Amino acid sequence: xxxxxxxxxxxxxxxxxxxxxxxxxxxxxxxxxxxxxxxxxxxxxxxxxxxxxxxxxxxxxxxxxxxxxxxxxxxxxxxxxxxxxxxxxxxxxxxxxxxxxxxxxxxxxxxxxxxxxxxxxxxxxxxxxxxxxxxxxxxxxxxxxxxxxxxxxxxxxxxxxxxxxxxxxxxxxxxxxxxxxxxxxxxxxxxxxxxxxxxxxxxxxxxxxxxxxxxxxxxxxxxxxxxxxxxxxxxxxxxxxxxxxxxxxxxxxxxxxxxxxxxxxxxxxxxxxxxxxxxxxxxxxxxxxxxxxxxxxxxxx
Amino acid sequence: xxxxxxxxxxxxxxxxxxxxxxxxxxxxxxxxxxxxxxxxxxxxxxxxxxxxxxxxxxxxxxxxxxxxxxxxxxxxxxxxxxxxxxxxxxxxxxxxxxxxxxxxxxxxxxxxxxxxxxxxxxxxxxxxxxxxxxxxxxxxxxxxxxxxxxxxxxxxxxxxxxxxxxxxxxxxxxxxxxxxxxxxxxxxxxxxxxxxxxxxxxxxxxxxxxxxxxxxxxxxxxxxxxxxxxxxxxxxxxxxxxxxxxxxxxxxxxxxxxxxxxxxxxxxxxxxxxxxxxxxxxxxxxxxxxxxxxxxxxxxxxxxxxxxxxxxxxxxxxxxx
Numbered sequence: 001x002x003x004x005x006x007x008x009x010x011x012x013x014x015x016x017x018x019x020x021x022x023x024x025x026x027x028x029x030x031x032x033x034x035x036x037x038x039x040x041x042x043x044x045x046x047x048x049x050x051x052x053x054x055x056x057x058x059x060x061x062x063x064x065x066x067x068x069x070x071x072x073x074x075x076x077x078x079x080x081x082x083x084x085x086x087x088x089x090x091x092x093x094x095x096x097x098x099x100x101x102x103x104x105x106x107x108x109x110x111x112x113x114x115x116x117x118x119x120x121x122x123x124x125x126x127x128x129x130x131x132x133x134x135x136x137x138x139x140x141x142x143x144x145x146x147x148x149x150x151x152x153x154x155x156x157x158x159x160x161x162x163x164x165x166x167x168x169x170x171x172x173x174x175x176x177x178x179x180x181x182x183x184x185x186x187x188x189x190x191x192x193x194x195x196x197x198x199x200x201x202x203x204x205x206x207x208x209x210x211x212x213x214x215x216x217x218x219x220x221x222x223x224x225x226x227x228x229x230x231x232x233x234x235x236x237x238x239x240x241x242x243x244x245x246x247x248x249x250x251x252x253x254x255x256x257x258x259x260x261x262x263x264x265x266x267x268x269x270x271x272x273x274x275x276x277x278x279x280x281x282x283x284x285x286x287x288x289x290x291x292x293x294x295x296x297x298x299x300x301x
Numbered sequence: 302x303x304x305x306x307x308x309x310x311x312x313x314x315x316x317x318x319x320x321x322x323x324x325x326x327x328x329x330x331x332x333x334x335x336x337x338x339x340x341x342x343x344x345x346x347x348x349x350x351x352x353x354x355x356x357x358x359x360x361x362x363x364x365x366x367x368x369x370x371x372x373x374x375x376x377x378x379x380x381x382x383x384x385x386x387x388x389x390x391x392x393x394x395x396x397x398x399x400x401x402x403x404x405x406x407x408x409x410x411x412x413x414x415x416x417x418x419x420x421x422x423x424x425x426x427x428x429x430x431x432x433x434x435x436x437x438x439x440x441x442x443x444x445x446x447x448x449x450x451x452x453x454x455x456x457x458x459x460x461x462x463x464x465x466x467x468x469x470x471x472x473x474x475x476x477x478x479x480x481x482x483x484x485x486x487x488x489x490x491x492x493x494x495x496x497x498x499x500x501x502x503x504x505x506x507x508x509x510x511x512x513x514x515x516x517x518x519x520x521x522x523x524x525x526x527x528x529x530x531x532x533x534x535x536x537x538x539x540x541x542x543x544x545x546x547x548x549x550x551x552x553x554x555x556x557x558x559x560x561x562x563x564x565x566x567x568x569x570x571x572x573x574x575x576x577x578x579x580x581x582x583x584x585x586x587x588x589x590x591x592x593x594x595x596x597x598x599x600x601x602x603x604x605x606x607x608x609x610x611x612x613x614x615x616x617x618x619x620x621x622x
Binding site for chain 1: 367369389390392393395396397399401402403404405406407408409412416417419420421422423424427431434438448464468469474496500501
């Protein structure tokens with residue numbers, strides 16, 4: 001054993017160099033995505049930052065439990081007509097969760113973008129191996145992962161429970177409802193594009209998270225009301241296209257189209273517009289949102 | 302992963318002769334305002350001071366070198382790599398401490414500095430470990446789990462420095478790092494910057510407070526109105542001590558005696574301002590006073606500061622147009 005010094009010595013820790021592999025641009029983008037997930041969910045943040053996201057998540061989980069329980073109870077007492085016609089299934093369940101998802105996107109989108117911009121953190125990001133477009137793509141990816149999980153996890157759990165509770169048996173139920181396997185993800189993607197694109201435009205322009213969330217919800221609700229004007233009051237050539245400002249309705253209409261259902265609940269359909277026009281509007285707004293965000297962040301950087 | 306390479310081993314590979322920054326005819330304009338005007342520069346590795354008044358173009362130069370801004374014209378290289386083609390590779394190897402706020406108030410220091418390391422491409426485990434080590438280095442180990450929103454200005458500046466060096470860059474660009482600090486905090490920051498050089502990390506340190514540069518750097522780049530007015534080792538800028546001698550009687554004979562022996566002497570009444578190159582000023586003054594039989598009333602030293610050197614260079618630049 002080596003001889004030890006007689007007296008204790010305080011040693012400066014000094015500085016150790018990093019000699020591992022640097023992951024570059026992909027590593028940086030991955031870091032932005034992971035931080036985005038944590039930021040929206042309030043993880044590693046103060047307690048009050050967790051309240052809103054986890055309240056919304058809890059609402060989703062409770063809704064799955066309640067609806068599944070209703071199906072279970074109805075099957076137990078043998079009211080199969082009620083189960084088939086009145087109780088919600090995948091498409092109808094979107095009616096509820098899309099409302100909660102609207103609230104989720106209202107706060108999550110500005111939460112991902114506004115603090116970095118307003119607190120000057122963008123200067124740190126852009127001094128790293130990360131381009132403006134990489135930063136925006138990583139933020140969009142974080143939002144997309146969260147939003148899709150927000151819609152798909154409750155839908156998946158609900159679908160599995162309906163199978164478990166089905167009087168025909170789990171396997172028969174699953175085989176009878178194979179269409180749901182593409183319809184639900186497709187509808188969820190449409191909801192994501194429809195809601196997130198409008199939220200992205202607002203979050204790109206507004207400097208406060210709370211204001212941006214409020215303005216987003218205001219636009220989505222008020223423009224639905226304004227669209228009614230073009231159905232009920234306006235009577236000039238082309239006035240029916242004014243209903244395209246009902247941004248909140250577009251995903252619902254496309255969802256019904258995906259599920260093969262025709263509905264007259266929306267201003268667009270009552271004005272005689274086809275569901276593909278709603279889809280085209282969603283795509284157009286998405287392209288506009290990306291172009292606007294890219295242009296603004298390019299100038300900022 | 303972080304390894305236990307010793308500080309001295311890395312410092313030994315730190316070559317002060319290697320070119321750190323090279324620019325050729327670099328011009329950057331914001332509309333009609335030319336922030337950088339035909340800047341040609343060659344700077345070696347080491348501790349580099351970037352000196353100039355507010356609006357001189359210091360931040361614009363740094364942001365161009367990082368590839369965050371695109372120049373109107375000109376070429377740039379950092380660490381021997383062209384910025385126009387390899388800006389992302391360069392950014393993996395450099396750190397940047399912006400002048401303004403750049404910290405998220407709702408994160409802890411440890412989380413943010415670790416995140417900053419991940420943004421530079423470090424794996425998550427190594428990033429966490431280095432975050433802890435670097436926060437220890439900047440004196441924030443105890444406070445590392447506090448939220449940044451609760452930090453003071455001095456602590457803020459130290460976190461900003463920590464995020465700039467957490468990924469072990471080869472060069473750290475520090476934009477006004479001592480801005481807003483009290484004298485004690487400033488001295489601590491300057492000490493940290495001096496230590497970075499000892500660790501083998503080159504530093505480009507911009508400041509309009511010239512004494513900070515003087516105390517910290519070994520090479521200085523002077524910017525004025527977007528133009529380089531001087532770039533060179535700090536000792537070549539004539540920042541030297543002179544002797545002030547107040548004599549009894551006529552000062553002219555002693556002045557002439559010293560000028561004949563290679564000294565630079567300025568005479569104001571009975572006072573001589575003596576500067577020498579290569580010879581001991583005290584010995585020269587003593588011999589001059591004995592040879593000319595002049596009595597001395599007062600003898601003292603006077604330092605020419607970087608500030609005086611900067612003003613001298615700026616005035617010369619103005620005269621030359």
